[in-house]
Amino acid sequence: MGTMPSCGVCGLFVLLSVCLISLTQPCEGGNILVYPLDGSHWINMKILLEELHARGHNITVVRASTSWYIAEESPLYKSITLEMEEESSENFFDSYLKEHMRMQREGASLLSFFKLTKEFLSMLSQVHVMWSEALAQMLDDENMVKSLIDTQYDLVLTDPGIATGVVLAKFLKLPTVLNVRWITSGDGQFALAPSPISYIPVPGSGLTDKINFMQRVKNLFFYGLMLFQQSVMIGPTYDAICHKYIEGGCDIISLLQEADIWLFRSDFVFDYPRPTMPNVVYIGGFQCKPAQPLPADLERFVQSAGEHGVIIMTLGTLINGLPQEVAEEIASVFAKMPQKVIWRHKGMRPSTVGNNTLIVDWMPQKDLLGHPQTKVFIAHGGTNGVQEAIYHGVPVLGIPLFFDQFDNLLRLQDRGAAKIIQLADVNGHSLEQGLKEVLLQDSYRQHMQRLSRLHRDQPVAPMDQAIFWVEYVMRHKGAAHLRTEANKMPWYSYHSLDVLLLLLTAAALLVLSALTIFWLLCCRSRRKTKSKQH
Structure with missing residues (x-):
């Protein structure tokens, strides 16, 4: 009987110890450089940063001086502010929407729709130009570059809808994690994984994965538009900054393909089944949580x-x-x-x-x-x-x-x-x-x-998946073993056209040799027949 109080004290001590251990951070905090995209993209990026901050990581966010939502001061992160001219894209979307709706209702000409679409794409292209110029100013600032290097970041976490973040990661020679669904020219998976357009709908096509012949023609057309947008309207802007600051040059698609982990904001409950890659982690709905009481x-x-x-x-x-x-x-x-x-x-x-x-x-x-x-x-x-x-x-x-x-x-x-x-x-x-x-x-x-x-109904919550893979890249200084070498192959080798050409050439030579031998034997036989007749 006399020992029970001491046992109770011991039990309380054990309980307190367990509680303290559970509050201890599971890993050593790292330094993360974040290059986000503004607007609704920032909303889900911020949720990810809140979780990383709670786990003891130090975060620095690159933002524009004209940012709509990304505050300069925050308890979550330190910020690096890039001076940029005031952009009117927020008002542009209102104006575009009203004009597009008016034209649809009044039955405007195809030429008018083409002109409006051209203005829309030009505005988006100008956004890429503005961010590229801001990054160039950043990399031309020797003190800024020295500060970035001296901080010894463990990785760059970026949203590649604007691709300057992957250029900065390449410049600093840091592992890259993408918080991604869209890249500069559409759905990111088209740049990374095999994407047969016979059944994978191209963004903008308005198609499902059940595609008939004429819809496949439409899908091919939209795929061509996506390639045109990347190679003609957007690519040259980034090519210029790559060739100026990256030794040996580069292009945006290859930089995206070199990313260590793609935290992909989708899943196959929402999206259609398709080929994927081992460094793609599907975190669709990672920002979702049980509802809190309303005001x-x-x-x-x-x-x-x-x-x-x-x-x-x-x-x-x-x-x-x-x-x-x-x-x-x-x-x-x-x-x-x-x-x-x-x-x-x-x-x-x-x-x-x-x-x-x-x-x-x-x-x-x-x-x-x-x-x-x-x-x-x-x-x-x-x-x-x-x-x-x-x-x-x-x-x-x-x-x-x-x-x-x-x-x-x-x-x-x-x-x-x-x-x-x-x-x-x-x-x-x-x-x-x-x-x-x-x-x-x-x-x-x-x-x-x-x-x-x-x-x-998932074994691991999407947010836990996201945090694990960010910390995985930090622990292992990258995840190169999850990247496919296919992205480094020329297109004709990727599709084995060179092998097919070799086999066809060998088959043609074999047939030609057989025909030649047959012809020679026939000629020899005819000569023998003629000599016997004489």
């Missing part, structure tokens, strides 16, 4: 919806607002719905807004998607929003705007979990019909919840 006033609004539930709508970070006449029609449709509506809308407040609609500048999207009252998500189809909808099992009514958004929504629609309304077709009637279809046909929710179950 008290928002929770009251959501609960006031009762059995009808809530509709949430947002069109992402690049667009401030739809054309006013479209916003008026959308608001009037919402006003007729029995559901409550939470709408992220930064334009002029529509006059037709009903009492059931709450217009906000910002919403806790992930927490709303995870709320049991949420019935439908009206979204533009950005990768983050689509993956969060899958995670929480909320069906989607999609209104794609540009970039990869239609292709993202098409993958959900192909699986029965979403319905798409083209931007030009958005009006009161189409929106009301689409909303009622997704709300009343339970198949949409059932299909999305099935995708959610598949996505969540």
Whole structure:
């Protein structure tokens, strides 16, 4: 009896020791240089940085002085700010969207659409030029270069949608980890893994993996456009900076292929099956977490919806607002719905807004998607929003705007979990019909919840996968053994055309030799026959 108190003290000591051990960082902190992309790409990059910071790593972020979202001061990281001219791309997207919608509705000529598309691609090309010039200024600054070298970074973590990060990594001779889905010219997997376009849809084609003959022709056309964009519109910008600062020169595609690990923001619950490589780690939905409680006033609004539930709508970070006449029609449709509506809308407040609609500048999207009252998500189809909808099992009514958004929504629609309304077709009637279809046909929710179950049923959480492979590269100073040598082969060797040519030549020589011998034997036989006759 007298020993029990001391045993209790010992048990408490053991418990405290276990708690302290569990709080100890699992590995020594490293120095990570981060070269991110702004906008929605930064949102998921920041989530990854928060986890790396929590595990004791020191982070330095390269940012533009004109950055929309990447703060200069942060408890997560130190920053290196590159001075850049103010870019008007945020307003450009609003203007482009309104003009594109007007042209589609009024039936503008093909030439007008071509001109608008050319302006869009030129704007994107100019962004690459601006970042290349900013990197050149950085590398021309001897003090800056010395500081980068002296810091002894362990790796560069970059989003290759803008490819200056991989050029910097090459210059500093550092291992590279890509937080990637899109590269300078489209889906990153096309640059890395075998990608038969007979069944793998090219971004922008609007195709699924079930492709008939004419669709394969269309897919080939879009593949050609992707190659043209890379080789003619974007590649030369980076070739110039590569040849100036990288010994022996380089090109962006080869630098991407040299990356040690690709943390790929997708998975095969969402995407179509395709060939891949051992240094590609699929982390689709890594930013998703269980929903947190809503702010008290928002929770009251959501609960006031009762059995009808809530509709949430947002069109992402690049667009401030739809054309006013479209916003008026959308608001009037919402006003007729029995559901409550939470709408992220930064334009002029529509006059037709009903009492059931709450217009906000910002919403806790992930927490709303995870709320049991949420019935439908009206979204533009950005990768983050689509993956969060899958995670929480909320069906989607999609209104794609540009970039990869239609292709993202098409993958959900192909699986029965979403319905798409083209931007030009958005009006009161189409929106009301689409909303009622997704709300009343339970198949949409059932299909999305099935995708959610598949996505969540993984042996290792996507975030843990991402952190493991970042630290793996730091521990082993790279992961060269996971990279294929195929990327260093000329195209004719990769497709074994040289081997095929050798075999065809040998076969031709063999046949020719056989024919020659046969001809000689025939000639000899004829000569013998003639000599006997004489």
